[in-house]
Amino acid sequence: MSFQAPKGTFDWLPPKSEQILAVRAALAQPVRQAGYGYIETPSFEDTELFARGVGESTDIVSKEMYTFPDKAGRSLTLRPEGTASVVRAVLQHNLHTGQLPVKLWYSGSQYRYERAQRGRYRHFWQVGAEALGAEDPALDAELIVLAARGFADLGLTQVELLLNSLGDKVCRPVYRAALQDFLRGLDLDDDTRARIEINPLRVLDDNRPEVRAQLVGAPLVVDHLCAPCKAYHEEVRALLTEAGVAFTDDPRLVRGLDYYTRTTFEFVHGGLGSQSAVGGGGRYDGLSEMLGGPALPSVGWAVGVDRTFLAMEAEGLLGETTEARVQVYGVALGDDARRRMFLLVDEVRKAGISADMAFGGKGLKGAMKGAGRSGARFALILGERDLAAQAVQLKDLTTAEQTEVPLAQVVDVLKGKVQ
RNA sequence: GUGGGCGUAGCUCAGUUGGCAGAGCGCUAGGUUGUGGUCCUAGAUGUCGGGGGUUCAAGUCCCCUCGCUCACCCCA
Numbered sequence A: 001m002s003f004q005a006p007k008g009t010f011d012w013l014p015p016k017s018e019q020i021l022a023v024r025a026a027l028a029q030p031v032r033q034a035g036y037g038y039i040e041t042p043s044f045e046d047t048e049l050f051a052r053g054v055g056e057s058t059d060i061v062s063k064e065m066y067t068f069p070d071k072a073g074r075s076l077t078l079r080p081e082g083t084a085s086v087v088r089a090v091l092q093h094n095l096h097t098g099q100l101p102v103k104l105w106y107s108g109s110q111y112r113y114e115r116a117q118r119g120r121y122r123h124f125w126q127v128g129a130e131a132l133g134a135e136d137p138a139l140d141a142e143l144i145v146l147a148a149r150g151f152a153d154l155g156l157t158q159v160e161l162l163l164n165s166l167g168d169k170v171c172r173p174v175y176r177a178a179l180q181d182f183l184r185g186l187d188l189d190d191d192t193r194a195r196i197e198i199n200p201l202r203v204l205d206d207n208r209p210e211v212r213a214q215l216v217g218a219p220l221v222v223d224h225l226c227a228p229c230k231a232y233h234e235e236v237r238a239l240l241t242e243a244g245v246a247f248t249d250d251p252r253l254v255r256g257l258d259y260y261t262r263t264t265f266e267f268v269h270g271g272l273g274s275q276s277a278v279g280g281g282g283r284y285d286g287l288s289e290m291l292g293g294p295a296l297p298s299v300g301w302a303v304g305v306d307r308t309f310l311a312m313e314a315e316g317l318l319g320e321t322t323e324a325r326v327q328v329y330g331v332a333l334g335d336d337a338r339r340r341m342f343l344l345v346d347e348v349r350k351a352g353i354s355a356d357m358a359f360g361g362k363g364l365k366g367a368m369k370g371a372g373r374s375g376a377r378f379a380l381i382l383g384e385r386d387l388a389a390q391a392v393q394l395k396d397l398t399t400a401e402q403t404e405v406p407l408a409q410v411v412d413v414l415k416g417k418v419q
Numbered sequence B: 001g002u003g004g005g006c007g008u009a010g011c012u013c014a015g016u017u018g019g020c021a022g023a024g025c026g027c028u029a030g031g032u033u034g035u036g037g038u039c040c041u042a043g044a045u046g047u048c049g050g051g052g053g054u055u056c057a058a059g060u061c062c063c064c065u066c067g068c069u070c071a072c073c074c075c076a
Helices: A016-033 A047-053 A059-063 A083-092 A137-153 A172-184 A190-198 A200-205 A209-214 A227-242 A305-314 A335-350 A364-374 A384-388 A407-417
Strands: A044-046 A066-069 A075-078 A102-111 A123-132 A159-165 A261-269 A277-283 A298-304 A328-332 A355-357 A378-382 A391-396 A401-406
Touching: A016 A102, A016 A123, A016 A137, A016 A305, A044 A047, A044 A083, A047 A059, A047 A075, A047 A083, A083 A102, A083 A123, A083 A298, A123 A137, A123 A305, A137 A159, A137 A227, A137 A261, A137 A277, A137 A298, A159 A227, A172 A190, A172 A200, A190 A200, A227 A261, A261 A298, A261 A305, A277 A305, A298 A305, A328 A335, A328 A364, A335 A355, A335 A378, A335 A384, A335 A407, A378 A384, A378 A407, A384 A391, A391 A407, A401 A407
Parallel strands: A328 A355, A328 A378
Antiparallel strands: A044 A075, A066 A075, A102 A123, A123 A298, A159 A261, A261 A277, A277 A298, A378 A391, A391 A401
């Protein structure tokens, strides 16, 4: 084995790769149905976009980015997340000068230089949705409902929704200071002490038992929300309840990205190992301004496609993938028959019926084996005798019933039998 | 970046106190000179992750290294 995929990356192979396509489609379907338009942005951006958008104080920016100079000396970075690019594109193309909110969804690869473990890879896939330019609790609720529907449509029943509010530029600084006062009195390591000064909310996210034990009496953001933030949060909660989307208030829930304000949520699943989040998001009212744009209060989420896949595996939803790859399989004997079969299979495909044939000069037995493995319902068998008679043997592989059909009529006969 | 576990056939793995590198599945061919699945028979595929050391002899013991994996830090 001379080469292998770079550390922390992996390949999707059949038949799992078919399932990952279905997962992606199912996650996107609810937002498409809600009028979100598809956006595709570059896999890399100016490094500065992420540094300012995601936040210098985050681990993503400080140690996890794939940053490289291009040949002209520009500093570029493989995108570690999708929101900054979406906001950049909206501002660049002035989408926000039209009707608001601008509703967009995306699907694509993200890259973070991290030590790989179950559910966390250096190259991973997200489906995301963003609604930009409106401050309306119904919009927050809509996005959460749509994400929940995506999970439900995939058959997932053990996805839990955690909800919190991080406050806004009025109340968050007050809370932040109170939290810092509390945290400074704890017994913590140097890295964590440094984090208290840079991004104290993220200390609440620490999983280490010795840290968690000390956090028991920490001030909670819900107790510090200003009146508008509190009213906004209550409205989001009420709408979710009315929509029948179950959630758990988690006053400790914070996000790893600096741009979040007010509504914050995370979808978690117990079957993934330590990386429990299958999706997450929230409101980011200040991001546009951080990127040099106008005030553009927005909300969005990203769902991890491969983590969702792991969640489905954990719930036993993937099962055997016995789905037939093709409906019809061609078996030919001899060079002349092979050439005719090549054309016949193409005719079948042009008629809208999926078809494959035996390649590689296999004998009849091997070719029939291939027919069986393909999952095809019908085999078309063409030998010299058949060719001379201008006919083909049509075999139903489920019943082993075989009939002779004139070559000129095969496509029509198949049309009547499949679907 | 830190810590644990694991690297043997395409896959899942066995391999005893150091003594001829194995099984199941898969693959190929034959049994059936024109018929798949089940069955029977035969066959092919190995840098035992890599390098060094100890030894008459190393998959096995020692050192180094690379990779995978799980967990921490963090996050989708």
